[in-house]
Amino acid sequence: MGEVIGEILPLALGIAISPVPIITAILMLLSPKARVTSVGFLLGWIIGIVVAVTVFTLLSSLLPEQDADASKPIQGIIRIVLGVLLLLVAVRQWRKRPRDGEEPKLPKWMQAIDKLSFVVAFGLGFLLSALNPKNLLMAAGAGVDIGSGDLGVGGIVGVIAIFTVIAASTVLVPVVGYLIAASSLRGPLDRLRVWLGHENPVIMAVLLLVIGVVLIGKGIAAF
Incomplete structure (x- = not known):
């Protein structure tokens, strides 16, 4: 179980550090x-x-079972493909970075956040986490690690719980912190929002590059 947790940590951090849900x-x-x-x-x-x-x-978990010491070409190919896709997304993110003196523009849907209801906010959170292409690639990588980790049901549930807590931490901490101490956090949160808005493409490009290389390396090692 410890080995699987170690394998999924970079992927969970990849979701956690994504600036868009934090903003x-x-x-x-x-x-x-x-x-x-x-x-x-x-x-x-x-x-x-x-x-x-x-x-x-x-x-x-539906992939054919293999000896623990044998090569795992199917899992290896999947990891390599996911890694290459993450590298392509990293290049795309890098090209989207604002030029010197250029102010980054927030998506139009962010400008309507003041009007959202609980249900719409819930749906937005679900869509950004479950259907965002970058998150899907990292969730797929984590799923391959967990499903091929020879864990029991309890182990799988535990690893998924750990993955979720880490991946959700950067949204969980400010929300819980605000509910506890709203007045003292408004200034720091606003400054963090401005900084993330400027640095979003660069942060994601570097992050996806690192995770993509890690996945490709793990995929090659599976042969």
Whole structure:
């Protein structure tokens, strides 16, 4: 179990450090309906992560069983493909970085966050975590690691829980912190939102590059 946890940690961090959901959560915390929308978004974000990694874990467990010491070409090919896709997304993110003096533009849907209800915020959190292409690639990589890790049901549930807590932590911490100490966090959250808005493409490009290389290396090692 410890080995599988070690393998999924970079992938969980890849989801956790993604700036878009963090910016979204911060915008909700700075909106008039902060407590309603932020909690809805957090729940949707967590459930989306659980659903995505569980689905890929179940799919991975359907692959033919092999001797623990034998090569695993199927898992290797899957990891290499996922790694290459992450490298392509990293290149795309790098090209989207703002030029010197250029102000980054927030997506139009972020500009309507003040008007969101609990249900819509929940749905947005679910979509960003479960159906976002970058997150899906990392959830797929984690699912392959968990499904091929020769774990029992309890072990699988435990590893998925650890993956979810780490992946959701960067949304969970500011939301819970705001619910406890709203007035003292508004300034720091707003400054963090501005910084993430500027650095989002660079952060994601570097992160995806590192994780993509790791997956490709793990895929090659499986042969």
